[in-house]
Amino acid sequence: MTQTTLPGPQSPTSAQRPLVAVTGADGFIGSHLTEELVRAGYRxxxxAIYNSQGSYGWLDTVPAETMQHVEVQLGDVRDAGSVRALMRDARTVYHLAALxxxxxxxxxxxSYVETNITGTLNVLEAARDLGTGRVVHTSTSEVYGTARTAPIHESHPLQGQSPYxxxxxxxxxxxxxxxxxxxxxxxxxxPFNTYGPRQSARAVIPTIISQVAAGRREIRLGDLRPTRDFNYVADTARAFRAVGEAGDEVLGxxxxxxSGRxxxxxxTVKLIGQVMGAQLNVTQEDLRLRPEGSEVMRLLADHTELSRLTGWQPEFTLEEGLKRTAEWFTDPVxxxxxxxxQYTV
Incomplete structure (x- = not known):
C-alpha cells in the first residue's frame, strides 16, 4: 500500500519539540491523546487511516494551533511500510489503532485479526528494527471478560468473550x-470504558446522550444489567502520557x-437523565444484545499499580464527565x- 505523508504547518519552535508517533490518531481516544501530547510540548x-477523501477523522476538528505541531500521515497499520514510515525517528510510539x-x-x-494482531505485529517489528525508545500498547478491559473478582487487578485471568x-x-x-x-x-x-466527546454512538454513553440530544425520551438500548467502570477521555489521555513518560520500571x-467506580x-441512563434534565424511559431491543455468553456483566478497575508507578489519578467524576459529554453532543454541529x-454494528 502506498503511504501518504501530509505535514501540517510547523512553527519554528515545533521542530525543536521531541517527536512521538500515534497510530489511530484520527479516532476517539487517539485524537484526544494527540491534543494532550501537543499541550505537553511534543511534536x-x-x-490516520488512508481514504480517498483525505480526511483526518477527528483530527479535522482539532484546533489549528494544535495541528501546527502535528504531522498527519495517511496509511494503515496493516501495512508494515506505513508503520515504519510513521515511527522513524520517534522516541515513543503510542499504538492505539484498532477495530x-x-x-x-x-x-x-x-478483519479484527488483521488490524488488531497484524497491526500490532507491524508496530513491534518496526520498533525493534528502528530502536524506538518506547512502545505504549493499548489493551482493553474487555480482555478480562466478566469479572471473577472485583475490583479487577492486572493478574485477573483473561477471557475472550467476543472476537474483538x-x-x-x-x-x-x-x-x-x-x-x-x-x-x-x-x-x-x-483502559476501562472510556467515554467523552467524539466517541462512536455504538458505545453506551454516546448512544444515550445522542438520543436525548436529538429530543428522544424513549431510549433504545440493549441489556441494562451489566456494570461498567467509565473513565472520562481526558483522564485516559493523561494515563497514556503518564506511562509514556514514566521510568523504566513500567516496561514489560x-x-x-x-475510575474505580x-x-x-x-x-447510567438515570444519571444521564439527571444531568440533561430529562425524564427517560428505556426500550430494550434484541438487535442491541450481545450473543448469549458474550456479554461482559461486570467491570471495575483496580488502578493501584498505575497510580503507584506514575502518580496518575482520575480527575473527573462521572457526573462531571457526563456533563461535558452532554454539552458537546448537544451542539448541533x-x-x-x-x-x-440508525443502529449500526
Missing part, C-alpha cells in the same frame, strides 16, 4: 512476548486505567455527525 506524527466495535467483530472477525476481545488478548500477548524475547521497551495500558508491565447501564435514528 506528534499522527497516523473496536464489538458487534461488528461478530460479523467480520477476520480475543484479538486484543492476542495483541497483548504479542507485545508481552516482544518484551520478554527481545527486550523491546513495551508498556501496555489497559500491563497497567489498568479506570462501578455503575449499571440502567443507572457535533450532533449532526451522528445518525441517531
Amino acid at each position: 506528534v506524527r499522527a497516523m 473496536i466495535a464489538i458487534p461488528y467483530s461478530y460479523v467480520a472477525p477476520r 476481545s480475543a484479538t486484543k488478548i492476542g495483541a497483548d500477548k504479542l507485545a508481552e512476548s516482544y518484551h520478554l524475547s527481545f527486550g523491546l521497551p513495551v508498556v501496555t495500558l489497559r 508491565r500491563t497497567l489498568n486505567a479506570g 462501578e455503575i449499571t447501564v440502567g443507572d 457535533n450532533l449532526a455527525r451522528y445518525r441517531v435514528d
Whole structure:
C-alpha cells in the first residue's frame, strides 16, 4: 500500500519539540491523546487511516494551533511500510489503532485479526528494527471478560468473550512476548470504558446522550444489567502520557486505567437523565444484545499499580464527565455527525 505523508504547518519552535508517533490518531481516544501530547510540548506524527477523501477523522476538528505541531500521515497499520514510515525517528510510539466495535467483530472477525494482531505485529517489528525508545500498547478491559473478582487487578485471568476481545488478548500477548524475547521497551495500558466527546454512538454513553440530544425520551438500548467502570477521555489521555513518560520500571508491565467506580447501564441512563434534565424511559431491543455468553456483566478497575508507578489519578467524576459529554453532543454541529435514528454494528 502506498503511504501518504501530509505535514501540517510547523512553527519554528515545533521542530525543536521531541517527536512521538500515534497510530489511530484520527479516532476517539487517539485524537484526544494527540491534543494532550501537543499541550505537553511534543511534536506528534499522527497516523490516520488512508481514504480517498483525505480526511483526518477527528483530527479535522482539532484546533489549528494544535495541528501546527502535528504531522498527519495517511496509511494503515496493516501495512508494515506505513508503520515504519510513521515511527522513524520517534522516541515513543503510542499504538492505539484498532477495530473496536464489538458487534461488528461478530460479523467480520477476520478483519479484527488483521488490524488488531497484524497491526500490532507491524508496530513491534518496526520498533525493534528502528530502536524506538518506547512502545505504549493499548489493551482493553474487555480482555478480562466478566469479572471473577472485583475490583479487577492486572493478574485477573483473561477471557475472550467476543472476537474483538480475543484479538486484543492476542495483541497483548504479542507485545508481552516482544518484551520478554527481545527486550523491546513495551508498556501496555489497559483502559476501562472510556467515554467523552467524539466517541462512536455504538458505545453506551454516546448512544444515550445522542438520543436525548436529538429530543428522544424513549431510549433504545440493549441489556441494562451489566456494570461498567467509565473513565472520562481526558483522564485516559493523561494515563497514556503518564506511562509514556514514566521510568523504566513500567516496561514489560500491563497497567489498568479506570475510575474505580462501578455503575449499571440502567443507572447510567438515570444519571444521564439527571444531568440533561430529562425524564427517560428505556426500550430494550434484541438487535442491541450481545450473543448469549458474550456479554461482559461486570467491570471495575483496580488502578493501584498505575497510580503507584506514575502518580496518575482520575480527575473527573462521572457526573462531571457526563456533563461535558452532554454539552458537546448537544451542539448541533457535533450532533449532526451522528445518525441517531440508525443502529449500526
